Amino acid sequence: MSEKAILIVDDNKVVRDFLTDFLSREGFDAKGAGGIKEAVSCLENSEYALVITEINLPDGDGFQLLDIIGQNFPRTVVIVITGYGTIESAVRAIKMGAYDYLTKPINDDELRLAAARALKQQMIISENVILRSQLEQKYSLDSILSHDYKMARIFEVVEAVADSKTTVLMTGPSGSGKTMLARAIHHHSGRRNKAFVEVSCGALPETLLESELFGHVKGAFTGAVANKKGKFLAADGGTIFLDEIGNASPAFQVKLLRVLEDRQFEPVGSNKTITVDARVILATNRNLVEEVKQGRFREDLFYRINIVSINLPALSERVGDIPLLATHFLKFYTSLHNRRKSGITDEALAYLERYHWPGNVRELENVIERAVLLGKNSLIIPDDLPLVVRQEQPPQRIEYTPVGLKKAVAEPEKNIIRSALEANQWNRQATAKSLQINRTTLFKKMKRYGLYAEAERLGLM
Numbered sequence: 001m002s003e004k005a006i007l008i009v010d011d012n013k014v015v016r017d018f019l020t021d022f023l024s025r026e027g028f029d030a031k032g033a034g035g036i037k038e039a040v041s042c043l044e045n046s047e048y049a050l051v052i053t054e055i056n057l058p059d060g061d062g063f064q065l066l067d068i069i070g071q072n073f074p075r076t077v078v079i080v081i082t083g084y085g086t087i088e089s090a091v092r093a094i095k096m097g098a099y100d101y102l103t104k105p106i107n108d109d110e111l112r113l114a115a116a117r118a119l120k121q122q123m124i125i126s127e128n129v130i131l132r133s134q135l136e137q138k139y140s141l142d143s144i145l146s147h148d149y150k151m152a153r154i155f156e157v158v159e160a161v162a163d164s165k166t167t168v169l170m171t172g173p174s175g176s177g178k179t180m181l182a183r184a185i186h187h188h189s190g191r192r193n194k195a196f197v198e199v200s201c202g203a204l205p206e207t208l209l210e211s212e213l214f215g216h217v218k219g220a221f222t223g224a225v226a227n228k229k230g231k232f233l234a235a236d237g238g239t240i241f242l243d244e245i246g247n248a249s250p251a252f253q254v255k256l257l258r259v260l261e262d263r264q265f266e267p268v269g270s271n272k273t274i275t276v277d278a279r280v281i282l283a284t285n286r287n288l289v290e291e292v293k294q295g296r297f298r299e300d301l302f303y304r305i306n307i308v309s310i311n312l313p314a315l316s317e318r319v320g321d322i323p324l325l326a327t328h329f330l331k332f333y334t335s336l337h338n339r340r341k342s343g344i345t346d347e348a349l350a351y352l353e354r355y356h357w358p359g360n361v362r363e364l365e366n367v368i369e370r371a372v373l374l375g376k377n378s379l380i381i382p383d384d385l386p387l388v389v390r391q392e393q394p395p396q397r398i399e400y401t402p403v404g405l406k407k408a409v410a411e412p413e414k415n416i417i418r419s420a421l422e423a424n425q426w427n428r429q430a431t432a433k434s435l436q437i438n439r440t441t442l443f444k445k446m447k448r449y450g451l452y453a454e455a456e457r458l459g460l461m
Contacts, residue, residue, distance in 0.1 A: 172312030194238030202244030220269025
């Protein structure tokens with residue numbers, strides 16, 4: 001689309017030609033059309049940044065054209081002109097999306113200024129469309145790279161629940177991609193054009209967390225010098241992502257339960273109840289089942305949030321994704337930092353696949369960015385990787401020599417029984433109980449392994 005392409009729509013050829021000639025002399029790429037049908041044909045065959053249309057046209061009116069442009073050509077800005085202007089028609093035009101409303105006769109300065117301002121507005125609209133497209137691409141499921149079957153199952157769940165209002169609980173180790181997946185759920189839902197609000201429940205003390213989420217009124221506490229809108233209200237119509245929910249205090253858990261059940265809350269220091277429509281996604285790297293057993297997490301809250309549960313695997317559990325992710329990060333950071341890197345050597349990739357990645361995908365991304373910045377070769381080699389990655393040893397394989405299984409396990413079993421006997425002062429009843437076998441079985445095994453004779457020699461029996 002040309003930033004200066006303007007279409008003039010007017011049934012009066014004299015006016016149309018005058019406006020077209022004037023705007024052309026001003027440096028714009030101006031063209032005329034005599035009615036709605038001709039204007040739509042022009043719009044379908046070429047992109048226009050601005051349409052200036054008369055209200056009264058031979059095959060309809062400017063409002064019809066305004067509606068057609070709004071539905072089919074959203075990046076085009078419209079200025080409405082008329083020789084019979086009324087306040088009612090001006091209000092109607094603006095409500096329908098017109099940028100401006102001018103009445104004839106239009107002087108040169110007025111037209112020049114209106115066109116320039118409208119084209120600036122069109123540039124903003126185009127930039128927003130591009131940014132929205134980039135966001136959709138960034139947070140699409142296709143951007144979450146994986147060949148792993150566990151992740152494929154997760155993607156199926158996301159697609160199934162994304163456009164619903166149901167609460168989603170994501171679990172998994174830190175750095176495994178919970179925030180990225182939460183954003184993907186939001187951008188796959190009907191709420192994508194509303195706010196996505198992220199709150200880390202572990203980063204704020206309890207005294208501030210309630211104010212951060214629910215807001216407060218002026219004077220609610222020391223330092224509350226003005227009213228504050230909370231994150232839940234900011235996410236109204238959109239999505240709120242509560243990260244590290246396993247760290248929430250018992251008192252806050254009670255308040256959160258009510259919000260999840262009723263979508264209602266009161267700002268700190270206020271008696272006014274606020275109702276919101278916010279989709280809630282929660283995440284934790286803790287085992288909430290164990291937290292409930294230990295009394296650190298409310299059971300009723302757990303069952304309220306555990307409607308749809310997604311467990312993200314650690315990167316070490318999907319080693320096959322490491323080359324895919326490493327290559328993706330390499331392309332991204334070579335472009336970002338303007339560095340020339342054509343790939344990763346097989347030896348360096350072997351180190352990456354062997355490392356256990358306690359920081360998961362986030363750590364891998366940091367390692368690749370570091371290698372891009374510090375590496376001196378066209379390929380990433382082992383020396384470009386941090387020492388901790390290069391020190392990781394491959395898992396030790398147990399060499400197999402032909403031997404019967406019964407004989408192979410005899411020595412370890414003998415050592416376990418001896419350790420249990422020593423721990424229980426060679427008391428056979430206590431030892432049998434600790435090994436979860438009966439006394440007869442223990443006696444037979446002690447005889448078989450020579451432990452009974454050994455105990456007799458030492459005077460322990």
